[in-house]
Amino acid sequence: MADAWILDAVRTPRGRGRPTGALHGVHPQELLAQCLRAVAERVGFDPVDVDDVVAGNGMLSGDHGDCIARLSALLAGWPRTVPGMTLNRFCGSGLQAVTVAAAGVRGGGQNLVVAGGVESMSRWGLAAGSVTIDGHNPAFRERYATVPQGVSADLIATLEGFGRRDVDAFAAESQRRAAQAIGEGRFERGIIPVTGPGGEVLLARDEHPRPGTTAEGLAGLRPAFAEMGAARPEGDARSYDELCQARYPQAGPISHVHHAGNSSGVVDGAAAVVVASEGWARANGAAPRARVRATAAVGSEPVIMLTAPGPAAERCLALAGMSAADIDLWEINEAFAAVPLKTMRDLGLDHDKVNVNGGAIALGHPIGATGAMLLGTLLDELERRDLATGLVTICTGGGMGTAAIVERL
Numbered sequence: 001m002a003d004a005w006i007l008d009a010v011r012t013p014r015g016r017g018r019p020t021g022a023l024h025g026v027h028p029q030e031l032l033a034q035c036l037r038a039v040a041e042r043v044g045f046d047p048v049d050v051d052d053v054v055a056g057n058g059m060l061s062g063d064h065g066d067c068i069a070r071l072s073a074l075l076a077g078w079p080r081t082v083p084g085m086t087l088n089r090f091c092g093s094g095l096q097a098v099t100v101a102a103a104g105v106r107g108g109g110q111n112l113v114v115a116g117g118v119e120s121m122s123r124w125g126l127a128a129g130s131v132t133i134d135g136h137n138p139a140f141r142e143r144y145a146t147v148p149q150g151v152s153a154d155l156i157a158t159l160e161g162f163g164r165r166d167v168d169a170f171a172a173e174s175q176r177r178a179a180q181a182i183g184e185g186r187f188e189r190g191i192i193p194v195t196g197p198g199g200e201v202l203l204a205r206d207e208h209p210r211p212g213t214t215a216e217g218l219a220g221l222r223p224a225f226a227e228m229g230a231a232r233p234e235g236d237a238r239s240y241d242e243l244c245q246a247r248y249p250q251a252g253p254i255s256h257v258h259h260a261g262n263s264s265g266v267v268d269g270a271a272a273v274v275v276a277s278e279g280w281a282r283a284n285g286a287a288p289r290a291r292v293r294a295t296a297a298v299g300s301e302p303v304i305m306l307t308a309p310g311p312a313a314e315r316c317l318a319l320a321g322m323s324a325a326d327i328d329l330w331e332i333n334e335a336f337a338a339v340p341l342k343t344m345r346d347l348g349l350d351h352d353k354v355n356v357n358g359g360a361i362a363l364g365h366p367i368g369a370t371g372a373m374l375l376g377t378l379l380d381e382l383e384r385r386d387l388a389t390g391l392v393t394i395c396t397g398g399g400m401g402t403a404a405i406v407e408r409l
Contacts, residue, residue: 004102005281005288006406007274009376010039012194014206014364017121017266022203023194024268028063028120031194032072035272036114038192040078043274043286047078051110054085054100056093056117058367063123072118088368089297090133090397091335093117094271095371095404099295101275102404106292111280117368118270132233133302133397141235144302145243149397150225150258152305153336155244158255159304160342167337168218171262171361173351174334175213178358182209186357186384190376208265208364223256224263247303262337267364271372290379293389293405294320300399306339308401309393310346316391316403324348327405328387331374333394334359343393357381370394375406382408 012031015023023031032055040047055069070084089096094117101115132148134140147155157167181187182205193204229241238246241254281288296316300308309332317323324347332340332354344354357377360370371394378390393403 001106002108003278004105004292005276005278005409006290006292006379007043007276007281007286007288008039009190009271009273009372009379010035010042010192011190011271011373011376012269013191013203014208014267014269014366015203016207017268019122021122021268022207023120024122026194026202028118028123029068029072029075031120031268031270032068032116032118033076034192034194035116035270036073036076036078039114039272039274045112045284045286047082049112050078050082050114052083052085052104052113054087054097054113054115056097056368056371057086057088058090058093058119059124060086060088062125063120068118089400089402091333091365091367092371092394092396092400092402093368094373095375095392095394095402096297098273098275098372098375099402099404102292102295105275105277111277113275114272115275116270116272116372119366119368120268121266121366122268138235146302147240147243148225148228149305150263150336151229151240151244153258153338154225154229154254154256155248155251155304156306156342157257157338158251159248160338162257162338162341164219164257165215166341167257167262168215170337170341171218172213172215174355174358174361175210177356178209178362179211181357182206186381187377190380206363208267209362213261218261221259221261224259226256229254229256244303258336262361264335264360265364267366269366269369269373271369271376273372273375288409290406290408293407295404297400297402300401302399305397305399306335306395307342308399309339309343309395312401312403313347313391313393316405320405322405327389327391328353329356329378329381329390330354331378331390331392333365333370333374334361335365335395337361339395371402375404379406
């Protein structure tokens with residue numbers, strides 16, 4: 001099987017996901033289009049050569065609907081011959097888009113694919129009102145009593161014995177690392193400023209981080225999911241906490257430890273990654289930055305929902321013929337603090353190798369774009385430290401995980 005080479009990766013800054021955020025007024029098609037134009041200019045390819053644009057998205061309706069990958073490519077001014085495909089694997093959508101691109105190239109059917117994702121969470125509106133992931137299907141609900149993700153995160157913390165101090169300390173460290181990374185300019189290579197219609201810069205750096213955050217300060221925040229855990233889903237006499245206890249009786253009372261300060265930030269953003277065949281790159285004088293060594297996706301139990309990053313990473317490592325010890329740097333998406341804490345514990349990882357520039361707690365988690373963003377951040381940091389291999393792994397809604405290993409070239 002042929003190699004899939006990564007030629008470059010770009011992302012927008014993450015804007016606060018609220019109407020006052022710097023990117024709220026920018027249509028998500030435009031966010032992705034600006035990434036497409038920027039990455040074409042940086043790599044130096046003619047968009048007419050692009051076999052496909054694959055974009056992850058978590059909404060797929062409203063501003064994000066009607067195949068945002070295709071519409072963004074057209075908005076970017078790319079030839080109408082360039083197709084687009086939009087996919088949804090919830091929080092893992094951006095990484096899954098890169099997986100699809102790499103599969104097309106490794107299989108020999110494509111030579112140049114641009115993958116990534118976009119999410120303008122400030123523009124989700126009423127469509128994001130549902131707290132469960134069951135399609136409002138009573139028959140499905142009888143089989144799998146899915147609960148809100150925040151309650152699932154608190155269930156993980158309860159089962160793993162992570163207390164409030166543990167998750168708050170992790171969150172404070174995420175903020176500290178992100179502040180250091182921003183101060184040292186570690187994100188500058190990967191970030192493109194978002195501009196307005198007149199060329200004015202709307203946002204040039206991540207807007208969500210809160211430098212100076214401490215565990216002591218976070219300790220004063222109220223748990224965000226206790227009331228939700230006590231609520232009852234439609235048509236069920238049991239609360240969400242009781243549904244968790246029915247599936248995991250060993251948990252006992254659910255310990256609600258997560259809040260806005262130790263959960264991923266709601267933000268707007270987009271990212272693009274160029275994946276090419278070795279033949280195309282050599283023929284066009286394009287220098288690769290890395291190759292996709294392996295990718296994987298797994299399912300996990302859908303009530304607890306967020307435990308699959310470890311198994312996804314393990315499957316990815318097995319496919320690559322590697323072990324966790326072979327990976328120099330890790331990016332484990334910080335959907336909630338308990339997720340990377342459990343993944344590090346399960347895989348025996350040193351925190352010094354994980355999310356070294358902070359994560360979604362500090363920087364934010366633009367659902368469809370996050371995986372592609374993390375891949376670019378990981379590659380930049382591997383180069384900065386002159387290291388070889390990195391692994392990205394992400395939990396997703398519905399009880400899934402996706403992972404990818406990249407190796408510098």
